[in-house]
Amino acid sequence: MSSLRLGEIGKISMCKRILKSQTNEFSGIPFYKISTFGGTPTVYIDEKVYLEYKEKYSYPKKGDILISAAGTIGKTVIFDGEDSYFQDSNIVWIENDESKVTNQFLYYFLQTNPFITTNGSTIKRLYNDNLRDTKIPNVPSIQQQNQITDILGTLDKKIQTNNQINQELEAMAKTLYDYWFVQFDFPDQNGKPYKSSGGKMIYHPELKREIPEGWGVEKLENIANITMGQSPKGTSYNEVGEGMLFFQGSTDFGWRFPVARQYTTEPSRIAEEDDILLSVRAPVGTLNIADTRCCIGRGLAAINSKGGANSYIFNVMQDFKKLFDMMNSVGTTFGSITKDDLYSLQLVYPPNELLMKFDQSVKPFDREIKNRSRQNQELTQLRDWLLPMLMNGQVKVE
Structure with missing residues (x-):
């Protein structure tokens, strides 16, 4: 060489x-x-x-x-x-x-x-x-170059395929949510789309719009457990894996799951696996999901459904993100959202039976997304470990 x-x-x-x-x-x-x-x-x-x-x-x-x-x-x-x-x-x-x-x-x-x-x-x-x-x-020789890039390229292609599948699965879940809870065409008693089939709609004065008969309006605090983050002492931070994973804010966010970077030996506020992580400081409303138990700093809040309908809450919070973004675009910048503001967010709340049906429908998507994301973490670590050794000749491809 x-x-x-x-x-x-x-x-x-x-x-x-x-x-x-x-x-x-x-x-x-x-x-x-x-x-x-x-x-x-x-x-x-x-x-x-x-x-x-x-x-x-x-x-x-x-x-x-x-x-x-x-x-x-x-x-x-x-x-x-x-x-x-x-x-x-x-x-x-x-x-x-x-x-x-x-x-x-x-x-x-x-x-x-x-x-x-x-x-x-x-x-x-x-x-x-x-x-x-x-x-x-x-x-190395062109032949060896091709052998090296074939190995690295195979890993990257698998990562890319997993990402594409994850995006398609998320889009399918979002489409179902929009169809049921935005257009109100969830399956009625006869399995037909509710609103399109003439299902009764009731005007709600607080929301200033119509919602299906029998649906309610709830504050977020009534239907979800909310944990506001609190940052541990700075002296407890480390990047060598000691203690518990720690996420300070949305700077740690990935596509759907946060990226491990920091740990703390003195965890304060805890998010459980599958909790929704919400950025409460600029940019307010950015979302991820905890893929393991972790500590959250003051830039985040952890949310989970009291009734077990996490997928519904996740999509609702995405709708609130659109609201925050729209307000930002007209010049009212949200530097942060307070605990009281978060607790008092109002949302349309369907009957529990429908929520459970939705959650059961999209749970396989969520599970597959998590599995493929974890696989990508392992593939990325393997690629990043191999890359410098293949480049400097420490590892040879026979």
Whole structure:
């Protein structure tokens, strides 16, 4: 194995500069700034400009590895070839000679955080010289590169498949919730959709809307157990696994379950497994679910249904999140929600029999989501453990 500088495997390229006046927020070709790189674009450029610049100037080919040179240094995205444009100098790529280093191998090498200075800090901006001088210390043969990336790619594909299945399962549960509890087309006594089949609706003056006959309105405190978080002493925090898992706020949140980062040897307020975790400080209303018993800090509250209908409460809290977001968008920012405000939130409350039926319908989805999420945690740990050893030659693929 020999080492190669990135400058030896190809030239560093970037898109032609786009001026702010050339962008709009409505339509056209997606334009990714450093703030939206790897996410959802917020601005677009005219298709005519895109086609002209793509023809005249540097433009990535499908499979090239796009690299962030500002913001989060070294963030990578594999270019999918879809029509899009990228912010010059902040987002660059290497036109690498794949007879030396394949795109996939380069992608995984960049996951090892090579842009770390000798004193252990990450540089604040990635200049072209930084990129050119970055060394891949052990470059194996193309055959070995393919073997290494096949292993890592298989793990990533399984993680991605699990994520897609989880998102589909959550969407199915949400669709059923909306159908039953927003459109009020839950199955009536004859198994027909209630409202669409002429089920009786009663106007509720407090909610200022109609709800099905026999349904009530409850405060959250009456139908749920609520635990407001309290942060333990700072001296009890650690990241080596001593004591109980500790989540301070929504910064620890993942897609549905929080990500283990900190522990405390002096836990104060406790959330039980499957409790709904609600962010009570900006951003108010963000949700996760505890996948194990844990300690929660003052940025969170833990909620569980007194009647066992956690799935219903979870969806109701998502609806409240929409309300908070809407209020934020009109200029009334929620810095936090107090205990009294949380306890007094009002919601439509169906008969218990219907709640249990809904919970039984979606419980298999929830269980599968949890299992696949736990599997992804294990796969991610395995990939992250293998990655540096495969890259530096400590582990060889026979």
